[in-house]
Amino acid sequence: MMNNKYFFILGNNPALSLIEILAVAQQQQIMIKLIDYFDYVLLVQMDQEFDFSILGGSIKFGTLLDGSEQYDWSIVESILQRQIIENQKFNFGFSYYFDEQKKIKQWQKECEKNSLHWKKLLAQQGQSARLVSSRETELSSIIVSKEKLLIGGCELLLICRKNKFYYGITKQVQDWRDFGQRDYGKPQVDATSGMLPPKLARLMINLAQLPKEQALFDPFCGSGVLLLEAMTMGYQKILGSDISQKAVTDSKKNYQWYQQQHPELQCQVQINSTDATTLPKELVSEKIGAVVTEPYLGPAWKTRPTFSRIQQVQKELQNLYCAFFSSLNQITLPGTKLVMVWPVFRLGQQILLTYQPHLINNRQWQVVDYSQELNNFGIFGISNFIYSRPDQVVGRQIITFCKQ
Ligand SMILES: C[S@@+](CC[C@H](N)C(=O)[O-])C[C@H]1O[C@@H](n2cnc3c(N)ncnc32)[C@H](O)[C@@H]1O
Known part of the structure; x- marks a missing residue:
């Protein structure tokens, strides 16, 4: 049974990132089926959890939630709501991966406006939350880990491809510290x-x-x-x-x-x-x-x-x-x-x-x-x-x- 849907955000050389994912899946005997692929975004179904930390060519990995035919803040809100751990400050942020760049701005504006309103409602209920944003339309893996979006927080991916919207929650990002240490720290x-x-x-x-x-x-x-x-x-x-x-x-x-x-x-x-x-x-x-x-x-x-x-x-x-x-x-x-x-x-x-x-x-x-x-x-x-x-x-x- 292949019920589990995932996304990979690929590195700067996506062709290589793709063949690496296929090679690892084959070696680990994971059944992998394509849902969609464009630019740096790969959406798949897999029958087992994938060990993302083994990869060199991908930047982010996470679970893919149901899609919708149009932008729907209520879906975004309910996803975020489920990620909150009570009595713990909730840091959250969005990354937008669209096949048409020009559509991003409108979504980003909508999402940020709704987020600020939602944050106020949370505050009234005694839940503190912070929206982590960046000048880019995507949060870097450095921001995602430094701002603690992986543990007790959430990076929500808003993916749009051919007018179909997907939502993703990042579970892991590339270990940039470790790679950096080996790249620049060796004697x-x-x-x-x-x-x-x-x-x-x-x-x-x-x-x-x-x-x-x-x-x-x-x-x-x-x-x-x-x-x-x-x-x-x-x-x-x-x-x-x-x-x-x-x-x-x-x-x-x-x-x-x-x-x-x-x-x-x-x-x-x-x-x-x-x-x-x-x-x-x-x-x-x-x-x-x-x-x-x-x-x-x-x-x-x-x-x-x-x-x-x-x-x-x-x-x-x-x-x-x-x-x-x-x-x-x-x-x-x-x-x-x-x-x-x-x-x-x-x-x-x-x-x-x-x-x-x-x-x-x-x-x-x-x-x-x-x-x-x-x-x-x-x-x-x-x-x-x-x-x-x-x-x-x-x-x-x-x-x-x-x-x-
Ligand atoms: C591009 S460098 C390899 C760099 C290595 N991948 C790294 O990241 O440190 C190529 C190496 O090939 C070595 N080399 C050149 N001709 C060689 C040969 N005939 N046999 C073995 N090594 C050779 C050079 O001394 C050099 O260290």
């Missing part, structure tokens, strides 16, 4: 080689769908963002390597720093200095279940590169990655997943992909077709899984391969 950073955002690292690990007792390997580990993220997720055997001795030392320091703060995390971590194009054959005995990696993505661009310079770098990178695939073939068994970043270069309006299917022997490494998976789920027209910001020269295309 060793390497701004020159570039660092993977921990949220993306987590998302990539989730795409690998690796059971916790199997070994995870990052052969271009840099300062160890993926290794750290795997630790936080409860992986018990984590291997990392890098050609640079400095990167190996940085990764070790970062791992020790995190381990000191979280002695409860029991895992075996090995970090070595190794060239990923000549991985030692003995690694096969480690029975690596998944390789999750962000390889070298080319030089740090101080100025906008020319088209021919990008092409030259792409060629060099393709050679490196092909040599890495040959080496990986020797140490992996059928069924091993490889989740890998491929650089994407932005030149004005043009997007230049480095990944080309012919580069990889597809009899040995089959690409997971996320576009097809989304079609099967009921979402069409998404074929690019790229993590990037418009101002970046280099974006990250995420591709998952499965060893045949």
